[in-house]
Amino acid sequence: MEFIVALLLLVVGTWLSATGMFMLKLTADSLKGGIADGIISMLLHWRFWLACTLYGASFLFYLVVLRELPISIAYPLTSMNYIWAALLARRYLGERVDSWRWTGIGLIIVGITLISVGHA
Numbered sequence: 001m002e003f004i005v006a007l008l009l010l011v012v013g014t015w016l017s018a019t020g021m022f023m024l025k026l027t028a029d030s031l032k033g034g035i036a037d038g039i040i041s042m043l044l045h046w047r048f049w050l051a052c053t054l055y056g057a058s059f060l061f062y063l064v065v066l067r068e069l070p071i072s073i074a075y076p077l078t079s080m081n082y083i084w085a086a087l088l089a090r091r092y093l094g095e096r097v098d099s100w101r102w103t104g105i106g107l108i109i110v111g112i113t114l115i116s117v118g119h120a
Contacts (some may be wrong), residue, residue, distance in 0.1 A: 003119060006068040010077050013061030018084030020054030022092070023047045073119050079108050 027047040031038040042048050065074050083105050089095035097105075 003069070003116075006065050006074075007077070007116060009061050010065045010069075010074065011080060013058045013065065014078055014080040015084050016054045016061065017058035017078075018081045018088060020051040020058060021081075021085060022088045023051035023054065025089075025093070027051065069119075073115055076115050077112055080112065082108055 024047075027042055027045050030045065030047075031041050033041065062074075062078075086095075086097050086101060086105060090097045
């Protein structure tokens with residue numbers, strides 16, 4: 001498998017992971033009651049199971065990527081999760097992404113680029 005294909009799989013895998021976290025956030029926000037009631041409510045919520053499915057799919061993508069890339073390259077590239085999470089939170093939860101976060105996202109992109117270019 002070529003590096004570009006592995007990188008694309010990693011992009012999709014990190015998007016699945018961040019979307020799974022987003023679904024967990026929506027699930028958590030909808031829970032009511034104490035801890036026991038919350039756990040039962042969570043286990044009965046469709047978004048929780050969607051989150052688990054997305055995380056599972058992300059895990060499978062990552063396994064394929066790890067067959068092709070050294071872990072010293074693949075693992076740092078999972079920082080794309082932070083980018084996806086910020087974009088999802090801003091778009092769908094109305095969370096404010098301030099200039100410090102945008103700067104951090106920019107630095108993550110620079111880091112991803114440096115790691116990727118150095119390997120390609």
